[in-house]
Amino acid sequence: MGFQVNNNVQWVGKIDWELKKFHGDELSTHHGSSYNSYLIRDEKTALIDCVWTPFAKEFVANLKKEIDLSTIDYIIVNHGEPDHSGALPELMREIPNTPIYCTANAIKSLKGQYHQEWNFIPVKTGDKLNLGSKEFIFIEARMLHWPDTMFTYLTGDNILFSNDGFGQHLSSEHMFNDLVDQAELYWEAQKYYANILAPFSKFVENKIKEILSLNLPVDMICPSHGVIWRDNPLQIVNKYMEWASDYQENQITIVYDTMWNSTRHMAEQIAAGIRLSDKDVTVKLFNCNSTHTDKNDIITEVFKSKAVLVGSPTINKGISFAVAGILEMIKGLGFKNKKGAAFGSYGWSGENTKLISTELEHAKFELINEGLRITWNPDDEALMKCQEFGRGIADSLK
Template sequence: MARKITDKVTWVGKIDWELEEFHGHEFTTRKGSSYNSYLIRDEKTALIDTVWKPFDEEFVANLKREVDLSSIDYIIMNHNEIDHSGALPALMREIPDTPIYCTRKGEEIIRGHYHADWNFVNVKTGDRLSLGAAELIFIEAPMLHWPDTMFTYLTGENILFSNDGFGQHYATESLYNDAADQGELWAEAVKYYANILNPFSPMVARKLAEIQKLDLPLQLICPSHGVIWKDNPAQIVEAYAKWAAAYQENQVTLIYDSMWNATRRMAECIAEGIKEAAPETTVKLYNAAVDDKTEICTEVFKSKAILIGSSTVNNGYLYSIAGILEMIKGLKFKQKKAAAFGSYGWSGEAVKQLSEYLEKSGFALVNEGLRCPWQPDETKLEECRAYGREFAKSL
């Protein structure tokens, strides 16, 4: 159902209550998501973005109830990943000659997805498109989070259509940030940044500075996932500035997997030692084999240091640890410390390999790690607590 935002702007997107995973199986979306599309009506009519492919026919049918499709003068594609452009082929079957405004890279990606020769108009930062009383101003935002991404600003209404910037995978009827559950909203916002935008933090910081220099008044920030920032939209901009600056809280996160619980017991005792030495520090433990990988990466983002633990198996570490390490490496966390630990039987290579991988992933190693043969006895468990205490002091 379409929902009016201002006299000129109407939300025509789709709330996806059932979505549980995104980007294949990479990102878990326990709170669902939304695909926000916006219809702007002035002397000319523009549509900003579409929705995900599974909802393409529904999207076009709903759009027909809201507007005569032939009256749409321009289609603005801020970013062309399929969750935003998926309904474009169905829409273009109805209005095939309508110009599509996007970056040059955006045209390349749309052609790569759909192999169609539509009427593309390439735009760059500073280009303007008159709708009558209002104008659209285009702002390229490459690698936030794809190379084709741009923002679109609507004058008069003072709205920034930011696509994946400032978004959240969050399904809610509330539509606006001030009406949403604040705990859920901010948890999803930080999770979204940590798992999608953090690798591009230097570009985020530069783009925020560029937008600030443009000195555009902001009444609303309308992303393509989650809520619209209506109440104090500057707060999410300020949060992004903070998150982009090698963000960390006073937190240590331990991530482990364990074959016969020996490494688990080590993790718990190391955590006890950290808390003894630094009671004000938040300490969290996650089993990579069973806990939500997107949540784990979010906690790494929030941490000033992490410890990775694994049993040694087949002269290496467990595959659940390999998987989460690959995700952590790809997210390019900065200015965080790390160490490794684990139990072993007769070879014990895992800790050394984990240390090497952490260092290669940009973490500063606190020490060479801690190994424990077989099941730790009370002496070894006390050694783990002491290790935790020393680790805390090193921070």
């Protein structure tokens, strides 16, 4: 059932406690998620977004308990992706003529997904919709993270309904930011940014500057996933500006896969060498095989890092499936201001480091060196080379 966000705004979404994967199998959601839908009552009544398709019937049934559906005057679709719009077909069967306000790109998206000619009303930045004592102001937010995305601002209550912006995949019985574990909240917010919004950082930066230039007071930010920001809501806006600006921390992340532990031993000695040279830098090691570490957690650590070292054995003149996958994700996410280097063991042909270095270059990482290759299982001399390799990495980053 819903709960009151304030006197005239009600949350009517769905908390998905059991969700573990999102975007197919592309994104892990260790803490579940929520699909946030909001009912705004003034002289006119509006519904902002709905929920994912599997919960469509439940959503409409619950909404009927809150309001006579025929009294909903407007539907606002901030983004057409199915986790936000999936219940629309079920809802529109009940109120088929209700106008749907969204961007022109969202109309294309919704028609393409649901093949319905609903009563679409296209809007663009600056357009307004009067509710009586308050009004909506629409703000296009293209590529945050789809071309059809927009934000909706509610005057009077000073609420920004930000859709995917400023959200997190986090389920909680406490749906406000001041009531949840802050470390968990910010980890999930950063993971969401790193894995979903990072490719569009320039759009994020420009859009935030545009919104701030409008001088609209913001007392609350209501995203479409996770908790509502009511306590100092601009704290997450400031974090987004920080994350969008070629973000890095004083961290080096080592990502590797291994067949018979040779590459793992290399990774551990490289880490030891880094620590011997720089006791202040944070060093994190991850075996990227899916049986060991979640790929999206690794990506979040890569996003935080100033340098990333990637290791793999040579397998059939190539590199491991897991390492190749992580490199492909890194390339697609378009991280900036990162350095990288390759390492790995081999027995015969030894193409691994060259292949990894090439992929890091394709991801726009600055190569620190040509990489380190060790034959077979590293002996004491080889392990010392790994330590020296780590020292050299740390020294180059000081």
